[in-house]
Amino acid sequence: MFADYSAAELTSIFAMQGFAGLSLFSVFVLMALGLAIIFGQMGVINMAHGEFMILGAYVTWLTSGFFSSHLPGLFAAYFPVAILLAFLASALLGGAVEWLLIRHLYKRPLDTLLATWGLSLILQQAYRSIFGAREVGVRMPDWMMGSYAITDMIEVPINGLFVMGISLLTALGVYLLMYRSTWGRKVRAVVQNRPMAGAVGINTQQVDRVTFALGCGIAGIAGSAFTMIGSTGPTAGQLYIVDTFLVVVFGGAQSLLGTIASAFTISQAQSTMEFFLSGSMAKVYTLLVVVGILMVRPQGLFASRIRH
Amino acid sequence: MLDISGLCVSYGESRIINDLNMRIGENEIVAIVGRNGMGKTTLMKSLVGMHPSSAGSIRLDERDLAPLQSYQRVRAGIGFVPQGRMIFSTMTVRENIETGLSASGEKRIPEHLYELFPVLKDMRSRRGGNLSGGQQQQLAIARALAGRPKVLLLDEPTEGIQPSIIHELARTLRRIRDEHGLSIIVSEQVLSFVLDVADRVLVMEKGVLVHEAERAAIDEQVIAGFLSV
Numbered sequence: 001m002f003a004d005y006s007a008a009e010l011t012s013i014f015a016m017q018g019f020a021g022l023s024l025f026s027v028f029v030l031m032a033l034g035l036a037i038i039f040g041q042m043g044v045i046n047m048a049h050g051e052f053m054i055l056g057a058y059v060t061w062l063t064s065g066f067f068s069s070h071l072p073g074l075f076a077a078y079f080p081v082a083i084l085l086a087f088l089a090s091a092l093l094g095g096a097v098e099w100l101l102i103r104h105l106y107k108r109p110l111d112t113l114l115a116t117w118g119l120s121l122i123l124q125q126a127y128r129s130i131f132g133a134r135e136v137g138v139r140m141p142d143w144m145m146g147s148y149a150i151t152d153m154i155e156v157p158i159n160g161l162f163v164m165g166i167s168l169l170t171a172l173g174v175y176l177l178m179y180r181s182t183w184g185r186k187v188r189a190v191v192q193n194r195p196m197a198g199a200v201g202i203n204t205q206q207v208d209r210v211t212f213a214l215g216c217g218i219a220g221i222a223g224s225a226f227t228m229i230g231s232t233g234p235t236a237g238q239l240y241i242v243d244t245f246l247v248v249v250f251g252g253a254q255s256l257l258g259t260i261a262s263a264f265t266i267s268q269a270q271s272t273m274e275f276f277l278s279g280s281m282a283k284v285y286t287l288l289v290v291v292g293i294l295m296v297r298p299q300g301l302f303a304s305r306i307r308h
Numbered sequence: 309m310l311d312i313s314g315l316c317v318s319y320g321e322s323r324i325i326n327d328l329n330m331r332i333g334e335n336e337i338v339a340i341v342g343r344n345g346m347g348k349t350t351l352m353k354s355l356v357g358m359h360p361s362s363a364g365s366i367r368l369d370e371r372d373l374a375p376l377q378s379y380q381r382v383r384a385g386i387g388f389v390p391q392g393r394m395i396f397s398t399m400t401v402r403e404n405i406e407t408g409l410s411a412s413g414e415k416r417i418p419e420h421l422y423e424l425f426p427v428l429k430d431m432r433s434r435r436g437g438n439l440s441g442g443q444q445q446q447l448a449i450a451r452a453l454a455g456r457p458k459v460l461l462l463d464e465p466t467e468g469i470q471p472s473i474i475h476e477l478a479r480t481l482r483r484i485r486d487e488h489g490l491s492i493i494v495s496e497q498v499l500s501f502v503l504d505v506a507d508r509v510l511v512m513e514k515g516v517l518v519h520e521a522e523r524a525a526i527d528e529q530v531i532a533g534f535l536s537v
Contacts (some may be wrong), residue, residue, distance in 0.1 A: 182406075185399070189407045192396045195358045198378030199388045201411025201455050 002276075012153035014277055022160040023229040027053075029262035032221035032239060032247040033174055036259055038215035039248070040191050042208055044102060044112045049244065050118035052216040055093060056223020057232040058085035058131055059140050068139065076141040079224070083166065088221040094216025098209045106208075114181035120238070127234035135233035141163025163225040172222055173254055177214075189210055214259025244292070250290050252300025262301055265289070309334050309491055310459050315364035316353045317347075317515075318357045321498045324350045325515040328364070332459065336487055337492045338507035340517075341499070347515040349391055352463040355493075360496060364371055369459065382411045386530040387457025387490075393448040397437025401428055402437045408454030421450045424484065428506045435497035446480075454483065460484070462494040466501050478504035499532055 002010060031053060046052075063082035067075045078092070089093060095120065105112045144162055147155040148159050178184035186207050189197040198204050223232075230236060243266070251262030273282035317325040324347045332338050342348050353359040356365060357378035366373040373381045382388070396404050405417050405428070417501040422429040425446040431439065437445055445465060452460060462481075466474045478501055485492055496502050502509060511519035511524055511534045519534060521527065 185403055185406055187394050187408065188399055188403075192398060193394055195378070196390065196396075197407070198384060199356050199358055199390070200407045200451055201379050201382035202407065203379045203410075230454045 008153070012151070014272060015093065015150075015154045017272045017275050018268055019154075019156045019160055020133060021267045022164045023157075023225065024075055024271060026160075026163045026225045027222050027229065027240065028267050029167045029171060029260055030218050031244040032263055033171060033256075034215035034218035034222070034252065035244055036251075036290075037174070037218070037249045038212055041211040041215075041219035042106060042185060043109050044101075044106075044116070044212075046118040046215070046247075047113060047241065048097075048123060049116075049216075049219050050239070050241040051120045051127075052090045052094060052219035052237075053122035053223040053240065054127060054234070056220030056234060056239040057138075057221065057226050057236070058127065058136075058223070058226045059086040060088045060227045061136050061232055067138065069121045072173075075223060076143055079141065079144065079162075081192050083224045085219055085225045087217040090219075090220025090223070091213040091217030093217075095209055097216075098212040102212060103205065110268035124234045131234070133234060135231040135236070137231045138227040140228070159228045166221065167225060170218060170262060171256065174218070178256070183210070201228050242287060246266050246287070250294065250300055252302045255300065255302040258300055258302030279283050309336075310493075311365075311367040313365055313367075314352065315351075315366065316361050316362045317350055317359060319350075321413050323362075323515065325354065325361075328515070328517060330510065330517065332491050332493060334491060335485060335489055337481065337494070337505055337507045338510060339508070339533060340493065341497065343494075343511035345461060345528045346444055346512050348512055349463055349510070350515075352388070352461050352493075355381075355461055355471075356386055356478060358388075358390075362446065376486060379410070381453055382457070385420045385456075385458035386459040387452035387455055389445075389448045389452050389455050389460070389462040393439050393441075393444045393461070393463055395436040395439075395451070397435065399436055401436055401439070402432040402436045404427075405450050409452040411455030414454075414456075417454060417458070420487070424453075424480065424487075425450050436492050441468045442470065445469060445477070449480075449484075453488070458490055458494045460504055461485055462492065464495055464497065466496065466498045467524055470496060474498065474501050475504065476499070481505050482492050498527070499535060500533070501527065 005013065035046060035049050039046055060082040061196065063085055064078055067078035071277050091184055099117065101115055105115055129264050140159060144159045147157045180189060186197070186202045189200070189202055190207050193202055225298060249260065249264045250266065251258035269286050269289070270282050271284060312328060315325060315328040316323060328351070340348055340351065350359060353362045357376060358430050361374055364374065368385055370441060372382060373386070376384065396407065402417065402438050405421065409415070409417070425445055428447060428450055431443065436444065439447060465477060469477065481492060481494070482505060485491070494505065503526065507523050509531060510517050511531060513534065519530065
């Protein structure tokens with residue numbers, strides 16, 4: 001499939017597609033982070049994670065609308081505000097969902113799968129009723145449009161770089177929170193051994209609620225990033241949940257670095273192959289490779305080695 | 309100090325502990341001995357709240373702990389060193405001890421814990437899972453002490469530890485009691501350790517306390533008889 005291109009063209013194609021994949025990479029990283037945090041903490045697979053992302057996307061859309069009609073002078077600066085609001089909205093909804101629904105099901109992990117799936121259907125219909133079935137697009141501020149031309153043939157989209165910066169900052173923030181803060185120490189203790197964490201004086205229920213809210217809030221940030229690569233509709237989140245599971249499993253659950261490496265590999269492979277093949281064939285090859293690697297390394301790319 | 313009355317604990321339909329009454333005084337070390345499956349671990353877990361009790365009260369300084377959750381009991385003054393130690397194996401030694409601070413609300417690890425277990429200071433940046441069994445046992449005790457408990461519970465602390473270290477463990481426990489002024493309940497099967505450490509011995513059989521002896525009046529033969537199969 002490379003035969004039709006010259007070497008110089010191929011280099012530019014790989015570079016351009018690589019940079020184009022950065023936005024996808026950002027969305028994957030943020031989604032997988034949230035999902036992995038929640039799964040690692042309480043063994044809940046949040047099927048509604050995509051809908052929490054879409055909530056973030058709708059909040060971003062609402063914020064851009066508000067700024068363009070009420071504060072047009074500040075429109076250039078709306079995006080950081082939107083990210084913050086998206087995080088808060090998704091985190092608040094996440095906290096409420098944990099309190100109303102999830103905490104009653106901790107002893108029945110399979111039921112949480114059903115319950116969160118049901119929640120995702122409810123949320124999709126809620127979005128349809130509130131925002132309408134038509135997809136909405138977010139208008140980006142001028143400074144985020146366009147691209148840097150590195151050479152004649154290679155151009156880098158500015159919004160891709162911006163979004164990637166945000167997701168790496170978020171990942172760094174999560175890392176610091178998990179490994180350098182008192183709260184993170186409690187989370188890791190609960191992840192390792194929940195009954196024992198209670199028996200050293202950690203309020204595990206409180207840790208659960210905050211963790212669930214944080215995971216959903218990060219999905220909200222992913223939603224903000226998502227508005228750069230796709231249009232926001234009630235069911236758009238569903239398309240991303242499977243890929244996100246793939247990223248988490250491939251990276252090795254509970255490994256932050258593994259999640260990032262795996263998101264990078266999968267998004268870049270997909271983005272590069274999509275240029276040469278159709279989108280679905282690109283996905284088939286990505287899946288085949290991931291399945292193959294997981295057969296050899298079931299624990300994922302990165303897993304910590306300790307004596308138990 | 310700790311006053312347990314009418315305690316009943318069940319797993320489903322089968323009742324493991326039946327109407328248990330016991331009282332532990334200030335600065336007292338009490339050993340509960342008995343063979344496997346007699347309810348020692350169940351008793352320990354129910355005291356710290358890892359397993360619910362179905363009836364009875366557990367009063368610590370007049371406050372009933374029975375309706376409380378684990379973390380509330382620990383904050384009220386219970387420290388727990390479980391069977392098999394259950395340290396957080398992927399976390400460092402220092403982080404393991406720091407988890408215990410959740411109960412006391414302190415920010416820093418008290419220096420006296422490192423004085424008690426110097427090896428933990430040398431290994432504070434290692435992962436807990438990479439420590440030897442004896443070191444893990446010290447870590448589990450340090451973690452429980454970080455919460456400044458009034459009563460320390462230890463469930464079979466000698467399990468999987470070399471005989472030479474068992475003797476030292478007994479000395480350490482007495483030292484902790486003397487320096488911190490707390491009470492200790494230890495469940496055990498190793499008779500020599502029990503004789504080393506305990507002020508009072510209670511024998512448990514099928515969830516009931518069947519024999520009690522003060523230190524001075526301990527008859528080794530009688531207790532060995534209860535422990536033999």
